[in-house]
Amino acid sequence: MATSGRRRGPVPKSDQPKPLTRALDRGLRILSIIAEDPDLPLVDIAQRSDLSPATALRLLDTLRAHDFVVQDEGGLYRVGLKAFEVGTRFLSHTRLQEVCRPILMRLTEDTDQTASLAILEEADAVYVDSGESQRSIRTATRVGTRVPAHLSASGKVLLAWLWEVRVRELLGAEPLRTMTPNSLSDVDAVLEALAEVRQDGIAYDREEFELGITCLAAPVRDREGTVVAALSVSTLTGQFSGREAALKQALQDAARDASRRMGWRAQQTGSMRADATLVD
Structure with a gap:
């Protein structure tokens, strides 16, 4: 099969707005923030995610319970083992x-x-x-x-x-x-x-x-x-x-x-x- 110089890939489809699960959206946003800048305290995470400290803490506790983030003795947060495992599985799948x-x-x-x-x-x-x-x-x-x-x-x-x-x-x-x-x-x-x-x-x-x-x-x-x-x-x-x-x-x-x-x-x-x- 020849490409004949054509660009490969699917023809793009028009994107329609999709409803988001609010808590999940916020939790994933927090996980992305920690992945980009590890060893952050709660106050910084709350500020960067535009959430109150109380809301950010509840989401962090959920992520910690599933090992997606960990907290050190100084109270700083970083990405946990489960996030690494998910990423590793993605790479192995491809x-x-x-x-x-x-x-x-x-x-x-x-x-x-x-x-x-x-x-x-x-x-x-x-x-x-x-x-x-x-x-x-x-x-x-x-x-x-x-x-x-x-x-x-x-x-x-x-x-x-x-x-x-x-x-x-x-x-x-x-x-x-x-x-x-x-x-x-x-x-x-x-x-x-x-x-x-x-x-x-x-x-x-x-x-x-x-x-x-x-x-x-x-x-x-x-x-x-x-x-x-x-x-x-x-x-x-x-x-x-x-x-x-x-x-x-x-x-x-x-x-x-x-x-x-x-x-x-x-x-x-x-x-x-x-x-x-x-x-x-």
Whole structure:
């Protein structure tokens, strides 16, 4: 089955407002706050969730009873084991962690740089695994971090094969969020960048999220050819020009290997480009 350069993914449906369970909505909001910023006291959690301390405490007690959060001796809250177990099961269901973990570690070793695995969650690239060598730089791609997709190489890979209308829906109103003078701030510029990703099979973040850091990413596909994740490598910008070809080759080899293990098959002479042929 050939993609013929078409963007893959479901045709978006119009979203209708759905009723929310108030207590559950508040509890999940609190869990997200703690996940993003652990070791918070009750007063901070209440303030950030726009709840009274009494209401926040009742919700926290419920989350504690189910081991989704824990409280230390100083009264600070952090994510509990049950939240980790749920996240781990999600990754195991998609096979991404099992398939990509050894490839990610090998990529880290081969490049001597930070290598990461990301998935798309709404308009963000979420980093679900990461490897750091002894000489790796410290980046924002630690596990659990969310980065606006249009500002990261991984995010561009994850957006590139979606329908244009879905990309516009995810990115929302302009101007888009920016982090550096190099950040893309309008949707049309992002769409042009995504077209280049589909053509080249690789995406770049040239100091668009963090000054001094350059990243490149390649797609991981499943058996149907759908892009389900992105593998990336991050390096100091000053070291990138002399190593670009080697980093690109190592990354594409790793992404191709991960895709094969996820069930994707391409022509022997094919590449990770959008027009590569997919066969059962």
